[in-house]
Amino acid sequence: MSTSRRDHLVETALHLFMRDGFHATGIDRVLKESGVAKKTLYNHFSSKDDLIVAALAKRDHDFAAKMRTAIARLTPQQTGDPRMAPVLAFFDGLDEWFRSDSFSGCIFINASAEYPRADCPIHRACEAHKLQVLATIEGLLAGLELPDPAPLARQLALLADGAIAGAHTGGDRAAARHAKDAARRLLASWL
Amino acid sequence: MSTSRRDHLVETALHLFMRDGFHATGIDRVLKESGVAKKTLYNHFSSKDDLIVAALAKRDHDFAAKMRTAIARLTPQQTGDPRMAPVLAFFDGLDEWFRSDSFSGCIFINASAEYPRADCPIHRACEAHKLQVLATIEGLLAGLELPDPAPLARQLALLADGAIAGAHTGGDRAAARHAKDAARRLLASWL
DNA sequence: TTCCGGGTAGACAAATCTGTCTACTTCAAC
DNA sequence: GTTGAAGTAGACAGATTTGTCTACCCGGAA
Numbered sequence: 001m002s003t004s005r006r007d008h009l010v011e012t013a014l015h016l017f018m019r020d021g022f023h024a025t026g027i028d029r030v031l032k033e034s035g036v037a038k039k040t041l042y043n044h045f046s047s048k049d050d051l052i053v054a055a056l057a058k059r060d061h062d063f064a065a066k067m068r069t070a071i072a073r074l075t076p077q078q079t080g081d082p083r084m085a086p087v088l089a090f091f092d093g094l095d096e097w098f099r100s101d102s103f104s105g106c107i108f109i110n111a112s113a114e115y116p117r118a119d120c121p122i123h124r125a126c127e128a129h130k131l132q133v134l135a136t137i138e139g140l141l142a143g144l145e146l147p148d149p150a151p152l153a154r155q156l157a158l159l160a161d162g163a164i165a166g167a168h169t170g171g172d173r174a175a176a177r178h179a180k181d182a183a184r185r186l187l188a189s190w191l
Numbered sequence: 192m193s194t195s196r197r198d199h200l201v202e203t204a205l206h207l208f209m210r211d212g213f214h215a216t217g218i219d220r221v222l223k224e225s226g227v228a229k230k231t232l233y234n235h236f237s238s239k240d241d242l243i244v245a246a247l248a249k250r251d252h253d254f255a256a257k258m259r260t261a262i263a264r265l266t267p268q269q270t271g272d273p274r275m276a277p278v279l280a281f282f283d284g285l286d287e288w289f290r291s292d293s294f295s296g297c298i299f300i301n302a303s304a305e306y307p308r309a310d311c312p313i314h315r316a317c318e319a320h321k322l323q324v325l326a327t328i329e330g331l332l333a334g335l336e337l338p339d340p341a342p343l344a345r346q347l348a349l350l351a352d353g354a355i356a357g358a359h360t361g362g363d364r365a366a367a368r369h370a371k372d373a374a375r376r377l378l379a380s381w382l
Numbered sequence: 383t384t385c386c387g388g389g390t391a392g393a394c395a396a397a398t399c400t401g402t403c404t405a406c407t408t409c410a411a412c
Numbered sequence: 413g414t415t416g417a418a419g420t421a422g423a424c425a426g427a428t429t430t431g432t433c434t435a436c437c438c439g440g441a442a
Contacts, residue, residue, distance in 0.1 A: 005419075021305050023214030026399060037420045042401065104307040112360040113301035114212050130361035154357075155373040158366065162353030166345075169303040170321035175349065182346040182377060189376040196389075218430065228390045233431065383442100390437075398429065407420070412413100 006044045009036055014055040018107050022052060022114045049122060052111070056125040059107055060132060067093060067136055084187050086140040087156060091183055094160060095176035098167040105168035109161070133157060144191065152190045159183055197235045200227050205246040209298050213243060213305045240313060243302070247316040250298050251323060258284065258327055275378050277331040278347060282374055285351060286367035289358040296359035300352070324348060335382065343381045350374055 012034035016025045027048055031038055045051040070093030071086055078085035078092075097103060104110075108126040115122040134157050141149040159179045166175035203225035207216045218239055222229055236242040261284030262277055269276035269283075288294060295301075299317040306313040325348050332340040350370045357366035 019307070021214075021307060023212075023305065027401085028399080035420095038401085038422080039403085040419055043418075048400065105304060106356075106360075109300065109356050109360045110304035110307075113296060113304035114214065116210070116212060116295045116301075116359075118362060126360050127362045130357070151369065151372070154363075154369045157361075158353030158357055158370055158373060159349055160353065161356035161360075162349030162351065165297075165300050165352035165356060166321070166349055168307075169297075169300050169317050169352075170348075171309060171318045172345075178342065178345045179349055181342070182349060185346075185377055185380040186373060189380060217428075219428085226390095229392080229431085230433085231389060234388075239430065385442085386440095388438090391435090392433100393435105394433080395431090396429100397431105399427080401425090401427105403422100403424080405421090405423105408418085410415105410417090412415085 005036060005040055009034055009041060009044065010051070010054050010058050012036075013051055014058055014107075017052065017055055017111075018059075018102070018104060022111060027051075049120075053121050053125055056108065056111060056122070056129070060125070060129045063129075064132060064136065067133075070096065071140070080184075081187075081191075083143045083191075084184065086143070087137070087183055087187060088180060090137070090140060090156075091160070091163075091176055091180035094163055094179065098163070098173060098176050103167070106161070106164045109164065130157070130161075133160070144187075146190060152186065155186055156183055159186070196227060196231055200225055200232060200235065201242070201245050201249050204242055205249055205298075208243065208246055209250075209293070209295060209301075213302060218242075240311075244312050244316055247299065247302060247313065247320070251316070251320045254320075255323060255327065258324075261287065262331070271375075272378075272382075274334045274382075275375065277334070278328070278374055278378060279371060281328070281331060281347075282351070282354075282367055282371035285354055285370065289354075289364060289367050294358070297352070297355045300355065321348070321352075324351070335378075337381060343377065346377055347374055350377070 009030065013025075013030045016030060016033060027038070027041065030036075030051075031041060041051070045054065067090070071089045074089035074092045075085045078088045080088075108129045111122055112126045117123060118127075134153055137156050137160075138149050138153040141153060146152065159182055163175040163179035166172045166178070172178075200221070204216075204221045207221060207224060218229070218232065221242075222232060232242070236245065258281070262280045265280035265283045266276045269279045271279075299320045302313055303317045308314060309318075325344055328347050328351075329340050329344040332344060337343065350373055354366040354370035357363045357369070363369075
C-alpha cells in the first residue's frame with residue numbers, strides 16, 4: 001500500500017528527529033531504520049525539509065490527541081475547585097510526559113532552534129502548533145466563565161513551555177509540578 | 192596576542208551559533224568570518240564541540256552581566272510594591288531582548304535541542320546556565336523576606352523560559368509582557 | 383643573528399550529506 | 413497474460429563536514 005509506506009516513513013522519521021534532532025538525523029538513517037528505498041522517499045517527499053514538515057504535522061496531530069485523552073483521564077482525579085480541574089490535569093499530563101523515557105523536549109521548540117529563520121516552512125509549522133495548543137488551553141478555561149480567557153491562556157501556555165525547557169534543558173524532572181502549582185496560583189488570581 | 196585570537200574566535204563562533212544554529216554553522220564558516228587559520232582553531236580547541244562549550248561559557252558570562260545591568264537600570268522605573276521591582280525589571284529586560292533584531296531564542300535551549308543527550312558536555316553546560324539564572328532570580332527575591340524563596344524562583348524561571356519559547360518558537364513578541372503580568376500575580380500570591 | 387612560538391594559507395583525507403538515476407522486482411487491474 | 417504503477421537496491425554525483433598536516437611567515441627574545 002502506498003499510504004502505508006509513506007506513513008511508516010513519517011513515523012520513523014519523527015521518532016529519530018525527536019530522539020536525535022534534525023540535522024543529526026540523516027536521510028540514510030531514516031531509510032535504513034524504516035527499510036524503505038531512497039527512491040520511495042523522494043517519490044513521496046520533495047526534500048528532507050518536506051519530510052520534516054510532514055513529521056511535524058503528524059506530531060501536532062498526535063500531540064493534540066494525547067492531550068485530549070490525558071485531560072479526560074486525569075481531570076476527575078483533581079482536588080480543590082472543580083473548575084480548575086481540567087487545567088491541572090493538563091499539567092499532570094505534562095508530568096507524565098516528562099517522566100517518560102522517550103522525552104527529549106518539545107520537537108517544535110527543537111525545530112525552531114535548528115531552523116531559526118521565522119519565514120521557513122518548518123518554523124511556521126512550529127508557530128502553528130503553538131497556536132493550536134493555545135486554543136486547547138483556552139478550551140480548558142471554558143468552565144471558568146471569564147470575560148476574556150485569552151490572557152490567562154497565554155500565561156498558562158508560557159508555564160507549559162517553560163516547564164518543557166526546565167525539564168529538558170535544565171534537567172529538572174519536577175518542572176511540571178512547579179508549573180502546576182504556579183498554574184493554580186494564576187487561576188486563583190484570575191477568578 | 193594569543194588570547195586575543197582565541198577570544199575573537201569564540202566571539203565569532205558565538206554570533207554564528209546564535210544566528211544560524213550549531214550544526215548549520217560549519218567550522219569553515221567560523222574561520223572565514225573571523226579571518227583565523229584552521230590550525231589556530233585546533234591549536235586552541237580540540238574539536239568543534241570544544242569550541243561550542245567555550246562559546247556557551249562566554250554567553251553564560253555575558254548574559255549574567257547583561258542581566259545585572261538591565262536589572263539595575265530598569266528597577267527604578269517599576270510601579271507598585273517596591274519589593275517586586277527587581278523581578279519586574281528582569282522581565283522588562285527580557286522584553287528588550289526579545290525585541291532586538293538579533294534575538295533568536297535562548298542559545299542554551301537551542302543547544303539542548305541540537306545535542307539532546309543529557310550526559311554530553313554541551314548539554315551539561317546548558318544545565319549549568321539554567322542553574323545560574325535560577326540563582327540570580329533567587330537573588331532578586333531577597334527583599335521579599337520569604338521563608339523559602341526557592342519554589343517561587345523556580346516558578347519565575349519557568350515563566351522566563353516559557354516567554355523565550357513563546358517569543359521564538361511561537362513568534363509572540365509580547366511574550367515578555369504576558370510573563371511580567373503573570374510574575375506580578377505569582378509574587379502577590381506568595382506574599 | 384638565530385631561533386622558535388604562534389600565526390597564515392590551504393591541500394588533503396575520510397566521512398557524510400542530499401538528491402538523482404538506472405535496473406530489477408512485485409503485484410494488482412484489466 | 414500483459415501492462416503499468418510503485419517499490420527495492422544501490423551506484424553515483426556533487427557538495428560539505430571535521431580534523432590533520434605541510435609549508436611558509438613574522439616578530440620578539442636570547
